[in-house]
Each structure stands twice: as structure tokens, then as C-alpha cells.
Amino acid sequence: MVEVRPSGAVLGADILGVDLSQPISAAAFGAIRGAWMQHLVLRFRDQRLNDDQLMAFSASFGALDRNPRHARGELRTVEDSSAYVNVISNVVENGKAIGGLGNYESLWHTDMSYNAIPPMASALYALEIPPSGGDTGFCNMYAALESLPPTLRQRIAGLSCVHDSSLNSVGQLRVGFEEVTDPRKTPGAVHPLVRTHPVTGRACLFLGRRRNAYIPGLELAESEALLDTLWAHAVKPEHCWAQQWQVGDLIMWDNRCAMHRRDEFDGNARRVMHRTQISGDRPF
Numbered sequence: 001m002v003e004v005r006p007s008g009a010v011l012g013a014d015i016l017g018v019d020l021s022q023p024i025s026a027a028a029f030g031a032i033r034g035a036w037m038q039h040l041v042l043r044f045r046d047q048r049l050n051d052d053q054l055m056a057f058s059a060s061f062g063a064l065d066r067n068p069r070h071a072r073g074e075l076r077t078v079e080d081s082s083a084y085v086n087v088i089s090n091v092v093e094n095g096k097a098i099g100g101l102g103n104y105e106s107l108w109h110t111d112m113s114y115n116a117i118p119p120m121a122s123a124l125y126a127l128e129i130p131p132s133g134g135d136t137g138f139c140n141m142y143a144a145l146e147s148l149p150p151t152l153r154q155r156i157a158g159l160s161c162v163h164d165s166s167l168n169s170v171g172q173l174r175v176g177f178e179e180v181t182d183p184r185k186t187p188g189a190v191h192p193l194v195r196t197h198p199v200t201g202r203a204c205l206f207l208g209r210r211r212n213a214y215i216p217g218l219e220l221a222e223s224e225a226l227l228d229t230l231w232a233h234a235v236k237p238e239h240c241w242a243q244q245w246q247v248g249d250l251i252m253w254d255n256r257c258a259m260h261r262r263d264e265f266d267g268n269a270r271r272v273m274h275r276t277q278i279s280g281d282r283p284f
């Protein structure tokens with residue numbers, strides 16, 4: 001039997017009693033899905049998964065996104081699991097990084113919100129973790145919206161925001177982009193500031209990423225001030241919960257209604273995570 005144990009914070013729950021390396025019954029999957037819609041971030045502890053098993057479980061939620069690192073040039077076959085499994089790691093082998101994001105802090109973000117159709121979810125599975133640091137924080141964007149002062153909520157109704165595509169989540173400039181000096185010219189998708197979750201039907205705040213963000217139609221200074229206010233509110237501790245990793249943890253977050261960030265960690269320690277991403281639909 002699946003047991004759901006809420007974190008006690010405004011999001012996050014442990015799911016107990018499932019072995020994700022095995023096929024899951026429809027009833028158990030229904031319970032997991034329901035808990036996910038309610039708690040936004042699920043944690044499955046003490047799992048032992050190879051990439052095929054990680055992919056199989058992730059794919060029960062929807063079609064997997066192809067690993068962007070293999071999207072061009074070095075295209076792999078569908079049978080090759082690494083086409084869909086992205087390595088997040090600071091480990092360097094033979095002078096080459098085995099994965100992305102290094103050991104840096106990452107600022108609050110929604111994965112790939114700079115795309116017109118951002119992913120629905122990501123699943124991150126811990127193979128090796130540092131003795132300390134590298135915690136991953138999550139923020140409930142339903143709670144962020146619902147606790148906004150009514151005047152502010154009215155003010156943002158109908159407004160949208162540009163989500164910067166030039167920098168990755170640890171602030172590195174992506175290949176092919178120039179540094180943004182004027183947020184009014186930021187490249188990236190434009191999404192509503194308040195979106196409707198396609199499954200729950202609930203409204204939530206949708207900020208994506210702060211750097212170089214811009215609210216079209218506003219003076220730059222006005223946009224900056226409004227975004228600063230919204231961000232300061234959204235990531236208040238009462239809207240957040242942080243994951244302290246153990247080897248064997250699988251965390252799955254709803255990328256439509258939760259943001260995440262990561263603490264930095266000692267570059268001499270090893271952290272190796274395998275990650276899948278599930279396709280989403282256009283925010284509305």
C-alpha cells in the first residue's frame with residue numbers, strides 16, 4: 001500500500017511503500033499522482049534505480065523530453081537511455097565534466113521556462129551526494145499567489161513576463177547568446193504572470209527566473225520594482241521546503257506550480273544525480 005507522508009511544510013511529501021524499480025499497479029499510481037497534485041513535490045527514499053527504471057517510472061507521467069545535451073550533433077538512438085537521462089554533477093573525469101551545473105548555487109527557477117512549452121516535471125535521482133551542502137529548495141507558487149495582497153493580485157492580472165533564455169540556472173551564459181544589458185531586449189518566451197494549472201485548475205504565480213526578467217508594457221523601472229516585490233513575496237520561507245539528499249532519493253517536482261533552487265557545495269566532494277524531464281504544455 002502506498003503511504004503519503006506530508007513534509008509538514010507548504011509542499012513536499014514522502015511516498016512510502018513503493019519500489020520504483022518494479023512496475024506499479026494502476027491503483028498505486030493513481031495514489032501517487034493524486035499526492036503529487038496535492039503536494040507538488042514527491043520524495044521516494046531508498047530506491048535503487050538504473051536509468052531504464054528511472055525512465056520507465058518517469059514516463060508513466062507523460063512523454064519524456066530528450067536530453068538537450070544530445071539534442072544536436074551527437075544524436076543517440078531511442079534505445080540508448082542516455083538520450084533521455086541528463087547527468088547533473090560536478091564530477092570531472094579525464095578533464096571532462098560528466099554532467100551539468102557543477103557545484104554552484106543555483107538561484108530560484110522553473111526549468112526551461114524560457115521555452116514556449118516548458119516541461120511539466122523533472123525527476124532527480126541521487127546516486128552520490130556530498131557530506132553537506134547541495135540541498136535543493138522548493139517553493140509553492142499556489143501559496144505565493146494566494147497570499148498576495150489583493151491589490152497586488154489585481155495589478156498583475158493580465159500581465160505577462162519575459163523569461164530569460166540567455167543564462168542557465170547557475171548563471172552561465174548559454175552557447176550562442178550574448179549578455180543581456182537591457183531587460184527590455186531579453187530573449188525568451190513570454191508567459192502570463194498568473195497561470196492556471198492544467199490538471200488542478202488552480203491559479204498560481206509563474207515567475208520562472210528573476211535575472212533579466214521584464215514585464216512587457218511597463219516602464220523598465222516599474223517592471224523591476226514589481227518583479228522585485230513579487231519575488232520577495234514568492235520565496236518567503238513559509239512558501240518553501242528544502243530537500244536534504246540521501247543516496248537513493250528520487251524527487252519529482254511539478255514544474256508548473258513549484259520553483260526550485262540549490263545550495264552550493266564543496267567542489268572537492270562528489271555529487272552525481274540522474275535526471276529525467278517530462279514534456280508539458282503551453283502555460284495559460
Ligand code: OGA
Nearest residue numbers: 088106111135136262275
Ligand atoms: C535541475 C536542478 C537542482 C539540484 O536539475 O533542474 O535545478 O539539486 N537541479 O541539482
Ligand code: MN
Nearest residue numbers: 110111169260
Ligand atoms: Mn532546475
